[in-house]
Amino acid sequence: MSNSPGTESLPGLRFxxxxxxxxxxxxxxxxxxxxxxxxxxxxxGGVEALPGDFATTYLGQxxxxxAVANIRAELGLDRPLVARYFEWLGGAVQGDFGTSWASxxxxxxxxxxxxxxxxxxxxxxxxxxxxLAVGLGMVSVHxxxxxxxxxxxxxxxxxxxxxxxxxxxxxILYFAVNFGIATFPxxxxxxxxxxxxxxxxxxxxxxxxxxxxxxxMRMTRAAILSVMSSAYMETAELKGLSAWRAIVKHAxxxxxxxxxxxxxxxxxxxxxxxxxxxxxxxxxxMGQYMVDAVTVRDMPVVQACGLIFAAVYIFxxxxxxxxxxxxxxxxxxxx
Amino acid sequence: MRLRDIPxxxxxxxxxxxxxxxxxxxxxxxxxxxxxxxxxxxxxxxDAQFFFGLDNLGRDILSRxxxxxxxxxxVALAATAISFSLGILLxxxxxxxxxxxxxxxxRFNDLMMSIPTLIFALxxxxxxxxxxxxxxxxxxxxxxxxVYRLGRAVALDVAVMEFVEAAKLRGEGTAWIIFRxxxxxxxxxxxxxxxLRFAFSILFLSTLSFLGLGIQPPTADWGGxxxxxxxxxxxxxxxxxxxGSAIAALAVCVNLVVDWLxxxxxxxxxxxxxx
Numbered sequence: 001m002s003n004s005p006g007t008e009s010l011p012g013l014r015f016x017x018x019x020x021x022x023x024x025x026x027x028x029x030x031x032x033x034x035x036x037x038x039x040x041x042x043x044x045g046g047v048e049a050l051p052g053d054f055a056t057t058y059l060g061q062x063x064x065x066x067a068v069a070n071i072r073a074e075l076g077l078d079r080p081l082v083a084r085y086f087e088w089l090g091g092a093v094q095g096d097f098g099t100s101w102a103s104x105x106x107x108x109x110x111x112x113x114x115x116x117x118x119x120x121x122x123x124x125x126x127x128x129x130x131x132l133a134v135g136l137g138m139v140s141v142h143x144x145x146x147x148x149x150x151x152x153x154x155x156x157x158x159x160x161x162x163x164x165x166x167x168x169x170x171x172i173l174y175f176a177v178n179f180g181i182a183t184f185p186x187x188x189x190x191x192x193x194x195x196x197x198x199x200x201x202x203x204x205x206x207x208x209x210x211x212x213x214x215x216x217m218r219m220t221r222a223a224i225l226s227v228m229s230s231a232y233m234e235t236a237e238l239k240g241l242s243a244w245r246a247i248v249k250h251a252x253x254x255x256x257x258x259x260x261x262x263x264x265x266x267x268x269x270x271x272x273x274x275x276x277x278x279x280x281x282x283x284x285x286m287g288q289y290m291v292d293a294v295t296v297r298d299m300p301v302v303q304a305c306g307l308i309f310a311a312v313y314i315f316x317x318x319x320x321x322x323x324x325x326x327x328x329x330x331x332x333x334x335x
Numbered sequence: 336m337r338l339r340d341i342p343x344x345x346x347x348x349x350x351x352x353x354x355x356x357x358x359x360x361x362x363x364x365x366x367x368x369x370x371x372x373x374x375x376x377x378x379x380x381x382d383a384q385f386f387f388g389l390d391n392l393g394r395d396i397l398s399r400x401x402x403x404x405x406x407x408x409x410v411a412l413a414a415t416a417i418s419f420s421l422g423i424l425l426x427x428x429x430x431x432x433x434x435x436x437x438x439x440x441x442r443f444n445d446l447m448m449s450i451p452t453l454i455f456a457l458x459x460x461x462x463x464x465x466x467x468x469x470x471x472x473x474x475x476x477x478x479x480x481x482v483y484r485l486g487r488a489v490a491l492d493v494a495v496m497e498f499v500e501a502a503k504l505r506g507e508g509t510a511w512i513i514f515r516x517x518x519x520x521x522x523x524x525x526x527x528x529x530x531l532r533f534a535f536s537i538l539f540l541s542t543l544s545f546l547g548l549g550i551q552p553p554t555a556d557w558g559g560x561x562x563x564x565x566x567x568x569x570x571x572x573x574x575x576x577x578x579g580s581a582i583a584a585l586a587v588c589v590n591l592v593v594d595w596l597x598x599x600x601x602x603x604x605x606x607x608x609x610x
Contacts, residue, residue: 035445035446035449038446039446039449039450042446042447042450043450043458154344157587157590157591157594158583158587160586160590161534161538161583161586161587161589161590162583162586163538163541163542163545163558163579163582163583163586164542165541165542165545165561165565165579166561166576166579166580166582166583169561169565169568169575169576169579170576170579172568172569173568173571173573173576177568177569177570177571178571184569268451271451272451272452272453272454275453275454275457275546276453276542276545276546279545279546280565290454290457291457291546291547291548293461294457294458294460294461294546294548295547295548297461297462298461299461299462302457302458302461303458305454305457306450306454306455306457306458309450309451309454310449310450310451310454313449313450313451313454314449317449
């Protein structure tokens, strides 16, 4: 949270006074854009600064200097770094990520096809996971330190420790191979009906839900508990308010901001979890595209995917902050 | 603290970790076959001779599991240790000196944390040569950002206390203040964080190996073993699930111990009950 007024001029100040909330939100958005810009430098410049030359990797250790120079010229690696960076960034802003070194295809075309698939998978998982996690978190708080809470606690602790691919293969073995009620691999293609598509992604979505559910639930539980154990809740209880009234009037408004935060953080986590799940289920999304590119060191693809994943992640975090500012008036007056 | 006060779950966790450590240290003595020895047919069923059956090349899964404990534990432990030292050192320096150094460190840390860890690792590993040291360092540096954030928050709480002020006034250097004043007073929450980071390292290493970017074959490693045997799943062969369960079990054990440590820390602080 930045508390430095970005605009010192008089009109800026007046705008800030008249629309304090809007000004804060705009400030947060500008901050995210700056962050994304810095991330792009890190992804492009940082990678270039690391040891390991692509041309040598490409041709192998025994390549002649002439061959290395040729391939460097062909890929444009012999030009200055700053010039290449701005060319890359300029293209990226317009949606052009250059051509893949490995397949010589347009990266943007591939990304365009796959980004939708990935977002569809993550979005479907989120639609199921969010209400379930918040609900279970509330159940767990309601039965605090009694049997249901303890059971949920132990199961969620175990679920946090399971690697995504383990859950994935477990589901495949039971539901696709042994019972035969689900499909594997999760192939989707353009022009597929929505019902068929949902059937195809049932298992990967279930994996993602299981992965993210435990995290989200534990964080929801902690957020509600910290509100419930605060002094004003004790006061509300002592002055004889009914439990329902105390929760609706006093607890819910205060718990809203942390819960929104939890949800947004976990959605960001989903975006990353998608990478492993896509590889497990051979699902044609961004994650698999990126992992394949990393293994053959296809840098334009890796950088494009890295930037897009980071952008989605930063956007979701920004959304979390903005919603938290809207939900919690105290955050509007940073000290 | 008496041994009886330690809950059963923590005992289970510690037993599991000890078991994995024993496997790692005494691997050549315990393992019935060699790490890369082909001893039978591909994906042979489990029987009395081969406890978990054979893998995709006909190697004994149990033996590879035991050798894998060695690689997995060593790399995860090394990465956690480095990330911890780095994160704590930098965060304490930032908290003690404050001013420009604090701002620069913290803003750079925010920048690093704004890229998801796995994505960052994928981008970096696409460039760097495939080498064990490189892998450990990448894992350590990416993880140290999380340690830094916690370390700075914890150290800031302590850095404003009277005894730190007193040490500053009597002319102690930064190193003394960090290691003799602040570190001993922040050890308890940091210990729990170490466990948490260790569990995360195990999962992260396994994920990287599973994606083919971590430990390279033929060295046995739990995540890599899942990758090697994953094609068997379609034929109903559960060989890939054995190393998968080992990863899960170890992570559960570490988390059980951490859970207990965290509860102890919060009760030491005399907080209002739960959380």
